[in-house]
Amino acid sequence: MSTLDDPTAIEEALRRSAASDRLLVALDFDGTLAPLEDEPMNARALPEAAAAVAALAATPDTLVAFVSGRSLHDLREIAEHADESPVHLAGSHGAEFWIPGEGPVATEDDDEADALRDELRDAMAAELADLDGVWVEPKTFGFGIHTRMASPEDAQYSRDAADRLVEKRAPHWRRRTGHNIVEYSFRHEGKDSAIATLRRRLGATAVLFAGDDVTDEDALASLGADDLGIRVGGGETAATVRVAGIPELAAALQLLARIRTAARE
Template identity: 80%
Template sequence: MTQDLTQALQRVAASDRLLVALDFDGTLAPLEDEPMQARALPEAAAVVAALTATPDTVVAYVSGRSLHDLREISEHADHSAIYLAGSHGAESWVPGEGVQATDDDDAAHALRDELRDAVSAEIGEREGVWVEPKTFGFGIHTRVASAEDAAAAREIADRLVTERAPHWRRRTGHNIVEYAFRHEGKDSAIAALRERVGATAVVFAGDDVTDEDALASLGPDDLGIRVGEGQTAASVRVGSIQELAAALGALARMRAEHRQ
């Protein structure tokens, strides 16, 4: 680890109550051609478990995945102590309470289904393009599509959403474009988690454009970590999931020493 990262970890490790919030895909788990096959690397899962067991330390996954899919890929059990923020914070799961209720909007859900079907029909059988149903919208995956088919699929989705739901939020990520009628972001998810658990400092790590809202929202007592390349608001960067796991392992050890 670099000296800057070590010093930053030592600083947050001394916090009274620490929230460690983590993106999942690309941060703890390698990106997969079939997204539902994603699983945390063993070393990443191990340090998450170590942090969860540390006193006055709360761990959360903050993901663009629907809550259902996030629970599946993170192998999240009903007895877990890990908080979840799915759909960029529009859905949540709290230890001891379970899924938190969300406001239902029949008209919005009907429009979601209509748009999802229309986009799927017009995209057709383009190889490597997949329309993923999401709780509050849908995503267009193009990881294994040709550049031509990927561009065509995005153009179709952009046109139909602009025509029928111009108020929806559009997000881009690694080989995915997402559309949603809910506008929560990972910044609001972090703020809600911070308040709920009474955190005096937050560590957030992510690898994608959608993580930058959260990274940019962090304060001077917090720590933002970018995994991989790309422009970032994070104060430190690591090169891979393995390097992040090593950093989180060091944080767990430092934290345990401070809590003794």
């Protein structure tokens, strides 16, 4: 067993995070708190993960945030995020924010970019309409191509078609890949910048970030010596430690809540 996966190392890392004066616990959602779904809007946090989030949100001097590639609207839906929730949100890889007690942070209008987004999204939806298992997801600042249920051939065709279109019409857009998705955006924020914004806005003295996918590595690689990165599942990672899956992450977060609460009683 490597140090990355060692339960003793994980607990020691959690105890170091628990000692921080003002801790930000930032979590990816899909694949980290909620299992990946064939229909992405059906994703919901596992009960034990939701309970761990609630425990941390109730812990003194502890801020919780979901940091996701989902649009803010869709993230609120799948996270079952109510207006009174204490959980901060960073959607669209950090291009959109929701603040407890205040609501969504206004974003700058860009009519020209929005028009191009709609045109390219509609063009891809039309071109891929006859492919089984391929879905074009509308996003606030672009679109995504989901291929989880598609054949390998159709998935490759979809990615190639989208790459050709964006390279021709919007070469300045940012391209990202994830679990059975490729997405394109005219905004260039990443989860690293989302963490930086949340850290600054909330005055966090340390950050714990957990994620399971390629796009989470931007945030994991940006963490400092006093922070903790957790990779959920396999894959190359810049994280400090790794857990096997969502239940194991939920257990780790519950332990963090207990340690941090006990230290403040």
